[in-house]
Amino acid sequence: MTDGFVEAPAPRRRTRIQREKRDLILEAALEVFSANGFRGSTIDQIAEAAGMSKPNLLYYFRRKEDIHETLMQRLLDTWLAPLRELDDVGDPLTELSAYIRRKLEMARDFPRESRLFANEILQGAPRIMPLIEGELKTLVDEKAAVVKGWMRAGKIVRTDPYHLIFSIWATTQHYADFDVQVRAVLGPDRGGDGRFEDAARFLERLFLDGLKPS
Structure with a gap:
């Protein structure tokens, strides 16, 4: 007690077992939400997928909403990591090439997370709008300023930095959200893991050749 006030007890740290249980629930929820969307998913489905009782x-987690919110926050942290690495000190074309490849690696390694995010956006982002208008917008504004700096320095041609970023998002995430279609159209000879390297080379040429100064 200090000056008549009682200090609030420090929050109790979760045990290893509690952390493992939460991770198990979140992994099960990712599977359920990415397959069924938020509205089509239930606590019972998540509990069954996690192999535990409701x-x-x-x-x-007290509510389905709490599970979804935790997943989306983790997802946004993961999804924004490649954009955070875009460095204004580096060579623009090298930086953008690395960004394209990191985004394709995420499409390859985290397809469920991509579908979960896409489902939420298609519904109007009712549960993550504060994250989009806050953390996401702040980061995109920051990196758009980096791209504008490259343009002013004559390192790349002048273009709209926001639509450049949107276009990279759209083309790279296609390989996660529409993977079934991509593999079916490419066929067995080209639909294996090599499709991501093929995509990387094509997108590098598409974007970088168009951005090189005359």
Whole structure:
């Protein structure tokens, strides 16, 4: 007690087992949400996918919304990591090439996360709009300023930096959100893991050749 005030107790740290249970629930929820969307998913489905009882799950998360919010925050942190690495000190074409490849690696390694994000956006982003208008917009504004700096320095041609970023998002995430279509159209000879390297080479040429100064 200090000056008549009682200090609030420090929050209790989760045990290893509690952390593992939460991770198990979130992994199961990712599978369920990415397949069914938020509205089509239930606590019962998530509990079944996690291999635990519904009361046990509710000990860790009180509502479906709490699970979804935690997943989306983790997803946004992961999804924005490649853009954060775009460095204004580096060579623009090298930096953009690395960004394209990192985004394709995410399409390859995190397809469920991409579908979960796409489902939320298609519904109007009712549960993550504060994240989009806050953290996401702030980061994109920052990197758009980097691209504008490259343009002013004559390192790349003048273009709209926001639509450049949108175009990279659209083309790279296509390989996650429409992977079934991509593999079916490419066929067995080209639809294997090599499709991501083929995509990287094509997108590098598409974007970087168009950005090189005359």
